[in-house]
């Protein structure tokens with residue numbers, strides 16, 4: 226082997242090690258290294274999409290950025306070459322005490338994103354990080370390691386957010402969320418929306434003007450998805466929320482297409498064709514999220530369900546209710562319930578994920594077990610009247626797997642299970658009951674549904690149908706339809722969910738308030754009440 230080839234192979238090996246870890250290296254080592262630019266010169270600022278961190282563990286986390294000097298152009302203003310990016314992690318806000326540093330490679334295949342797995346840090350403390358490429362430097366982000374697993378932990382305080390339609394409102398709530406510097410953020414999905422740009426949208430109040438518009442048509446190609454993420458990520462309020470805390474992200478439907486499940490979209494597109502769109506959407510999702518390199522999609526498969534543990538206090542099970550789910554029943558998203566909601570073969574999590582979850586629930590040594598997921602688990606009748614009307618894109622359309630899961634929670638003797646949900650664009654707090662359980666029976670678990678950051682525009686405190694819905698749904702303990710996010714403040718005895726709302730998102734400068742605090746005691750799912 227000549228020197229030149231040996232050097233190229235070494236570079237390729239180094240890249241693979243840093244990017245994919247030692248386990249994956251044998252397969253990647255033979256890839257030829259592409260052109261590497263060590264000291265690139267940029268015509269405009271390359272860190273316009275901000276920085277992020279995610280997947281915190283006791284000894285580290287992922288730090289992310291994506292070089293995009295021209296975010297909206299095909300190729301995002303970058304050469305078709307790999308670019309060196311220096312990264313630095315410090316123990317102080319001003320970055321004077323460096324504790325870890327290195328070189329990452331922003332590759333054209335991955336939209337010039339970098340996902341660095343930082344390790345060797347101390348548990349349960351904040352760190353700060355930044356990137357340098359050529360002579361350009363990113364802003365400084367704050368992250369935080371998790372407490373040592375199994376060790377006593379007094380308190381965990383984290384945020385739950387998602388559903389951030391760019392056209393329907395400003396991200397003011399994200400700016401307030403950033404100021405709270407939570408231990409972490411759980412994003413339940415709908416990070417982007419795939420729809421075309423619109424000047425007018427249909428609110429329940431009538432036609433409304435969008436506050437800002439998506440570029441272009443509905444998104445299908447990798448460049449479309451990249452540009453959509455770029456448009457969202459250029460929002461400085463969203464950048465602030467990423468720069469304030471590590472995120473655990475999961476997707477719902479709009480990261481790919483409205484109401485997709487498994488290999489089916491909502492339009493009946495041939496699955497081979499939808500698979501092409503899925504692959505591109507999944508790649509763009511990976512490129513733009515602070516995920517571990519092990520989440521890199523393979524074809525139309527992406528490993529997103531996973532567990533995070535916080536001392537001896539909380540086991541956090543992040544679920545994927547889209548990728549393995551059977552098709553929605555009764556031909557509708559919202560509709561009158563038909564017999565198909567009892568389909569014995571239906572599934573929400575798929576066999577493998579379901580088994581994984583029961584094992585995690587069974588083995589848990591923590592005070593609380595969390596199911597962090599996308600769509601509502603409570604069985605809410607949305608249309609008080611003779612016909613039971615439900616959101617059939619939620620667990621309500623899947624009674625068999627829902628009953629099996631609640632049965633497992635009971636059988637395992639778990640009485641401190643909390644389900645965290647998004648998707649509804651409304652705040653809900655309620656109790657989870659077994660299918661057909663009589664009103665007044667002891668609930669099995671507690672569900673908190675967080676509203677949207679911006680989707681559906683300015684909300685309202687109580688919708689017209691709120692009191693009627695509460696009357697026919699005894700499991701529902703509180704409801705509100707403003708925009709905002711959820712803060713969960715947890716200790717060994719109690720779980721407090723603070724519903725944070727902003728009074729408007731149609732103009733900038735909305736005011737924040739804590740609309741409600743709902744508390745549930747550990748071991749007593751029937752104790753859910755206003756604080």
Ligand SMILES: [Fe+2]
Pocket residue numbers: 388389415648649650677680
């Ligand atoms: Fe949404």
